[in-house]
Amino acid sequence: MAATSIRLGVDIGGTFTDVVLEKDGVPFSAKVLTTYVAPENAIIDGMHQVCAKASIAPSEIDQIIHGTTLATNALIERRGAKTALITTEGFRDVIEMRTESRFEQYDLNLNLPEPLLPRQMRFTVAGRVDANGHVLVDIDRAEVETVVDKIAEAGFESVAVGFIHSYLNPAHEELVRDVLAEKLPDVAVSISSEVSPQMREYERFNTVVANAYIKPLMASYLGRLEDRLKAEGVACRIFLMHSGGGIISIQNAADFPVRLVESGPAGGAVFAAHIAARYGLDKVLSFDMGGTTAKICLIKNQTPKTSRVFEVARTYRFKKGSGMPISIPVIDMVEIGAGGGSLAHVDAMRQIRVGPESAGSEPGPACYGRGGERPGVTDADLVLGKLDPDNFAGGSIKLHPDASKSALSTVVGDTLDMDAVEAAFGVAEVVDENMANAARVHAVENGEDLSEYTMIAFGGAAPLHAGRLCEKLGVDRLLVPPGAGVGSAIGFLRAPFSFEANRSVYMKLSDFDGDRIKSLLTDLKTEATGFVRT
Template sequence: MTDGTARLGVDIGGTFTDVALERDGVIHSTKVLTTYAAPENAIVEGMRQVCDRAGIAPSGIAQIVHGTTLATNALIERRGAKTALITTQGFRDVIEMRTESRFEQYDLNLVLPEPLLERQMRHTVRERVDATGAVLIPLDRAEVETVADRLAEAGVESVAVGLLHSYLNDAHERMIRDVLAERLPEAMVSLSAEVSPQMREYERFNTVVANAYIKPLIRSYLGRLRGRLTAEGAECPVFLMHSGGGIISLDSAAEFPVRLVESGPAGGAVFAADIAARHGLDRVLSFDMGGTTAKICLIKNRTPRTSRVFEVARTYRFKKGSGMPISIPVIDMVEIGAGGGSLAHVDAMRQIRVGPESAGSEPGPACYGRGGDRPAVTDADLILGKLDPDGFAGGAITLDPRASTEALGQALGKPLGMDEETAAFGLAEVVDENMANAARVHAVENGEDLAGYTMIAFGGAAPLHAARLCQKLGIERLLVPPGAGVGSAIGFLRAPFSFEANRSVYMRLSEFEPARVTALLSELRAEAVDFVRSCETTEEILTEFKTYMRYVGQGWEIPVALTPEQAAEPDAAMFRQLFEDDYAHLFGRPVAGLDVEITVWAVNATTRPAPVDPVTPAPRGKPAPEQGRRRLFDPAAGAFAEARVVSRDALTPGATVAGPAVITEDETTIVVPPGRHALCQADGCIDITPEGTP
C-alpha cells in the first residue's frame, strides 16, 4: 500500500541509527547499528524495517527529515577535507591565539585545544576593511591568484575565506571566490560573510574553517544518500535538521554543513519541548543519552534555550572556552562523551575514567561480541541487571555477559583490586556523576536552579541512567515518553521549517537611524524567508525579530526580542526600554547614564508549529502485571535487590509500577529505583516520582 502520507525521521548517531515512521498518528520505529563507511546503508535498512511494520513501500513516504552527528564527529575526530584558510595579512594566527583567555586560571599545565588547521594551511592577502565597512587597502587580484596557485599545488580540496570586517563589506571575499573558481574549479569555497556574518573574528574565522573542513564530506554523503533513497523508491523530498531546531533543504545543508553540527541533539530538544508542551511543563531538563554522547538542555516556557555561539568538543571539565567555538544559531546545550559505548580505563591516579572515547558500533562494547575487549557503559549496565541480554534492541542483538565480566575484570578489576560487579558499579557511578556534573555546570552558566525542574529522558541509554541522575540533582519528577529510544528521530517530525538570518551592524542608540534599521531588518527577513521557501513549503511563514544589545564598554550582549510591530516602526526609546527591562531581569537593575549599542540583528523565519493536545493526568490505578523478577543493582544502597520486570506494552493509562523495577521495551529499558514509583500517563509517558507523591 502506498498512500504518500507517511513521514520518516532519521537520526544517525555514533552507535545507532534511529528511524521513526509516522503514519496517521501512529509511529513505527527501529534502531540499527550505524554503518560508518557508508552511513546511508543503515538508513536504508532502517527504512525497510519500519516500512514493513507500517505496511507501506518506501514510495509511500511523503517526506524524510534527517539529522546526523556526522558533521560533529568529523570535527571532533579531525576527519575533514584538506582545507586552507585565506585571511587578512596579520591575522593568520587568530584561530590559534583564540581569545587568549584561560578557561582554568590556576592550571599551570593548561593546554589549549589545537586549531582545526595547521599554520602552513593558513594564507594571507594584503587588504583591509575598517569597522564601518570602508575599504582602507584594496585587494590586489594578482596577489589572490598567486595564493590560489599555491593552494592548487598543495592539492587543497576546500578553502575557507575569512577577512577582517567582511560581514560589513564582503567585496574582497567575493573577489577571492571568483579567482578560486578560475584557478581551483574543483575546490569548494566557504565565505565567512555568508557562513557567519557576525562580529568577533575568532569565532567567525573558526566557523568558516569548520564549514569548509566538513563541506566535501557532507556534500558527498548527501549526494550518496539521495541516490540510495531514490533507488529504493523513496523519491520524496529530503530535508535536514539544523542546529537551531528547524528544517532546511538538502541544497542549503550541503552549502552550509556547519549548520548541521548538533542537528541530532537539536531534534531531541524539539522532542522534549513537544512533550513539555503536552504536559504543561515550563521548567524542563532534557536528558538525551545515546551510544556515544549525552546531551543536556534547559527548556523554559516549553521552548529550548538558544544561543548564537556554542562549543564543539569541550576538552576541560565542560568549561566554556575549552572547546571549538561555532558561531551559528543553535539550541544551547552541553554535550559530553558519555554514552552506552563510552569506554572506561584506570588513569595514573588509579581513578576510573569514562569517555570521551567510544566503542561506537564497530566493534561496539565487549558484550556485543563484535571484537570489542574494553569495558563500556553498556557492559556495566548489563552486569548491574539493567539490561536483558536476550532482549537488547528488541532481540536483534544478543549480549554476552561473560565478555562484559572479562572486560571489566581486566581493565578495572585487576588494576584496582576489586571484583567485576564492584568495577561495574564504579564505572556506572563515574559516568552518572559526569553527566550530573555537566547538568549542574550548564544550569549555573545559565543562572538556573534545577530544583523544581522536571527531567525528560530519551535516547537508548538515558532511561537506564535518568533516575540516578534525578537522585544526584535533586529532581523529583522524571518523564520517559513513548518512543524514548528514538526521541531525536521523532523530534525531527515535530520541527518546523525555519532559518535564522543574522548580521553584525554596529549602532548606538544615541545615533539611531530608523530608516537604516527598517531596511536592514527587511533584508534579513527576505533572506530568512527565501531559505524557508527553498524547502518548497506552502505553509504560512512567521517571522521573529531579535537584536543583541549591551551597554557601551561591555564585552558581551544580551538578546532582546522584538514584536513584528516594533520591528516595523523602530524607535530608539523603545529599544532602550526593551533592553533595560531584559537587563534588569537578568542582573537586577539597569545601569544609569550609559549609552546602549546594538551589535547583531537577527530574523528567524519559521512555519507555524503544529498545535499540541494537552494531556490530562491519569488517575492512579492498579499495579501493572509483572513478567518476572531479576537482580538489579541499587547504587544508592550499594547492593543488589530483587526487581520487578514489567513490559511497557502491558502498561495502560493509570497503571503503576513500584520500584525497584525495570520497564522493558524494544529500544530501551526504564529503571525505577527503590523509593520511587512509575505511573503510565494517558499519552503513554512513564511518570516517575518519589513514593508518597500524589
C-alpha cells in the same frame, strides 16, 4: 507546505542509527548499528525495517528528515578536507592567537586546541575595509590570482575566505570567490560574510574555516545518500535538521554544513520541548543519553535555551573557552562522553574512570559479541539486571551477559578486588556522577535551581540512569515518554521548517539610523524566508 502522511526521521549517532516512520500519525521505529565507512547503509537498512513494519514500500515515503553527528565527528577527529584560508594581510594567525583569554587562569601548562589549519595553509592578500564598512585599501585582483595559483598547485580541496569587517562590506570576499570559481571550479568555497556575517573576527574566521573543512565530506555523503535512496525507489525530498532546532533543505545543508554541527542533539531537545508542551511543563531538564554521548539541556516555557556560539572539541571538560567556537544559532546544551558504549578503566590512583572513549558500534561493548573486550556502561547495566539480553534494541541485537561479567572482572574487578556485580555498580555510579556534575555546572552557569525542574529522559540509555541522576540532582519528577529510545529521530518529525539569519551592526544611540535598521531587518527576513521556501 502541505501536510504529508508518511514521514521518515533518521538520526545517525555514534553507536546507533535510529529510524522512525510515521504513517498517519502512527510511529514505527528501528535501531541499527551505525556503519561508519558508509553511514547511508544503516539508513537504508533501518528504512526497510520500518517500511516492513508499516506494510508500505519505500517509494510511498513522502518526506525524509535527517540529523547526523558526521559534521561534529569530522571536526573532533580532524577528518576534514585539505583546506586553505585566504584572509587579510596581517591577520594570518587570528585563528591560532584566539582571543588570548586564559580559561584556566593558573594553569602554567595550558593546553589550547590546535587550529584546524596550520600556518602554511593560511594565505593573505592586501586590501582593507574599516569598522564602518568603507574600503580603505582596494583589493588587487592580480594578487588574488597569484594566491589562487599557489592554492591550485598545492592541491587544496576546499577554501575558506575571511576578511576583516567583511560582515559590513562583503565585496572583497565576493571578488575572491569569483576568482576561485573561474580558476578552480571544482574546489569548494566558503566565505565568512555568508557563513557567519557577525562581528568578532576569531569566531567568524573559525566558523568559516570549519564550514570549508567539512563541506566536501558532507557534500559527498549527502550526494551518496540521495543516490542510494533513489536506487531504492525513494523520490521524496530530503531535509536536514540544523543546530538551531529547525529544518533546512539538503542543498542548504551541503552549502552550510557547519549548521549541522549539533543537528542530532537538537532533535532531542525539540522532542523534549514537544513532550513538555503536551504535559504543560514550564521547567524541564532534557536528558538524552545514547551510545556515545549524553546531552543535557534546559527547557523553559516549552522552548529550549539557545545560544549564538557553540564550542566543539573542548580540551578541558566543562571549561568554556577550551574548544573551537562556532558562531551559529544553536540550542544550548552540555554534551559529555558518557553513553552506553563509554569504556571503563582503572587509573593509576586506583579509581574507576568512564569515557570519553567509546566502543561505538565497531566493535561495541563486550556484550555485543562483536569482538569488544573492554567493558562499557551497557555491560554494567546488563550485569546489574537493567537490560533484557534477549530484547535489546527491539530484539535486533542479542546481548551476552557472560562476556560483560568477564570484561568487568578483568578490567575493573581484578584490579580493585571486586566481583563483576560490584564492578558494574562502580562503573554505573561513576558515569552517573559524571553526568550529574555536568548538569550541576550547566545549571549554575545559567542561574537555575534544578530542584524546580522535571526531567525528561530519552535515548537508548537515559531511562536506565535517569532515576539515579534525579536522586543526585534533587529532581523530584521524572518522565520517560513513549518512543524514548529513538527520541531524537521523533524530534526531527516535530521540528519546524526554520532558518535563523544573523547580521552584526553597531551604532551610537545618538546616531541611530532607523532606515538602516529597517533595511537590515528586511534583508534578514528575505534571507530567512528564502532558505525555508527553497
